Amino acid sequence: MNINSVYAENTVVFKGIVDYDLAQTFNCGQCFRWDENNGIWQGFAGKYPCKVWIKETELYVESLTDVENSAEFKEYMAHYLGLDLDYARLKQQFAADATMAQAIEYAPGIRVLNQPFFETLLTFIISRNNNIPRIKKIVDRMAQTYGTKTGDLWAFPTAEQLKNVSIEEYNQLRMGFRSKYIFDAVQKVLSGEIDEATVKSLPYAEAQKYLMKIKGVGPKVADCVLLFSCEKYESFPKDVWINRALAQMFPQGLPECIKGMEGIAQQYIFHYARFNLEK
DNA sequence: TCCCAGGCTCTCT
DNA sequence: AGAGAGCATGGG
Numbered sequence: 001m002n003i004n005s006v007y008a009e010n011t012v013v014f015k016g017i018v019d020y021d022l023a024q025t026f027n028c029g030q031c032f033r034w035d036e037n038n039g040i041w042q043g044f045a046g047k048y049p050c051k052v053w054i055k056e057t058e059l060y061v062e063s064l065t066d067v068e069n070s071a072e073f074k075e076y077m078a079h080y081l082g083l084d085l086d087y088a089r090l091k092q093q094f095a096a097d098a099t100m101a102q103a104i105e106y107a108p109g110i111r112v113l114n115q116p117f118f119e120t121l122l123t124f125i126i127s128r129n130n131n132i133p134r135i136k137k138i139v140d141r142m143a144q145t146y147g148t149k150t151g152d153l154w155a156f157p158t159a160e161q162l163k164n165v166s167i168e169e170y171n172q173l174r175m176g177f178r179s180k181y182i183f184d185a186v187q188k189v190l191s192g193e194i195d196e197a198t199v200k201s202l203p204y205a206e207a208q209k210y211l212m213k214i215k216g217v218g219p220k221v222a223d224c225v226l227l228f229s230c231e232k233y234e235s236f237p238k239d240v241w242i243n244r245a246l247a248q249m250f251p252q253g254l255p256e257c258i259k260g261m262e263g264i265a266q267q268y269i270f271h272y273a274r275f276n277l278e279k
Numbered sequence: 280t281c282c283c284a285g286g287c288t289c290t291c292t
Numbered sequence: 293a294g295a296g297a298g299c300a301t302g303g304g
Contacts, residue, residue, distance in 0.1 A: 029285055030285090127285050127286085128284095128285080128287065129283090129284060129285095129286050129287075130284055130285080131285085132284080133284095134284080135285080177287095181287090215287095215288090216286085216287065217286095217287085218288085219287095220285070220286055220287085221285085224285065238285090239284090239285040239286075240283090240284075240285075240286090241285070270285075274285090279283085
C-alpha cells in the first residue's frame with residue numbers, strides 16, 4: 001500500500017486515515033501495554049516509546065526519544081499500526097457474510113497490530129487461563145521489574161534482561177503456574193532453540209508446531225503469537241470467547257470470504273463476542 | 280463461597 | 293484419541 005506521510009521533529013503523521021479507532025485497536029485484547037490520556041495513547045511500539053493520537057484523518061505518532069533514522073521509524077510504525085494492509089478492501093470482502101458484517105460494524109476501527117515477537121510470546125504465555133485486566137498487571141510488573149525506563153514508560157524486558165531471572169522471582173510477580181513456562185521460553189529464545197527469523201520463515205502449520213516446543217505453549221498461545229507478531233494472518237486463535245462465537249454466531253462454520261485472513265476476521269469476532277455474547 | 284479468565288499438561292480410560 | 297481434573301491468582 002502507498003502510505004502518505006510526513007515527518008518532522010520525532011513525529012510522523014500518516015494522512016488519509018479512515019475508520020481507524022485507537023481505543024478499539026488497543027483495547028481488543030491483542031496488546032496489553034497501551035494507556036490512554038485525553039485521547040492520546042502512550043506505550044512502546046517496539047523500541048520506540050510513543051504517543052499516538054488521531055485528528056480527523058491524520059494519525060500522529062510521536063517518538064519520546066530522538067529518532068535516529070526517520071525512514072526506519074516511519075516504516076516500523078506503519079507496519080506496527082497495520083497501515084500497510086488494505087483494511088477497507090478486507091472489510092468489504094469479509095462483509096459478504098452477514099454475521100461478519102455485524103461484527104465489523106460493531107467495531108470497524110479495529111486493526112491487527114504487528115507487535116514484537118518476544119514481547120508477544122511472553123505476554124500470551126501469561127494470558128493462559130487468565131483475564132485481560134490481570135494479564136495487564138502482570139505484564140506491567142515484568143516491565144517495571146526487569147525492563148528499562150524511558151521518561152515514565154517502562155519497556156518490556158528483552159530476553160537478555162531476563163537471562164538470570166529465576167522461577168521463584170517470576171513467582172513474586174504473581175504470575176502463578178505460568179512462571180516455569182516464562183522461564184522456559186526465555187531459555188529457549190536465548191539458546192536459539194526458538195528463533196524469531198525461523199518462526200517467520202516457516203509456513204503457518206509448521207510455525208505453530210515449532211512454537212509449541214516451548215513448555216506451556218499450546219495451539220492457542222502459538223496462534224496468537226503467529227497472528228500478532230509473525231504476520232501469519234491465517235492463524236485463528238480459539239479461546240473461550242471465540243468458541244462461544246463459533247457456536248452462537250457461526251454454527252455452519254466460518255464463511256469462505258475470510259479464508260487466508262481468518263486471523264484478521266477473528267479479531268473483529270473476538271471483540272464482538274466479548275461485549276455481546278452471553279457466557 | 281464459588282465461578283471464571285485470550286489454555287495447557289497430565290492422567291485415566 | 294478423547295475426556296476431565298488441576299492449576300495460581302484475583303475480580304466479580
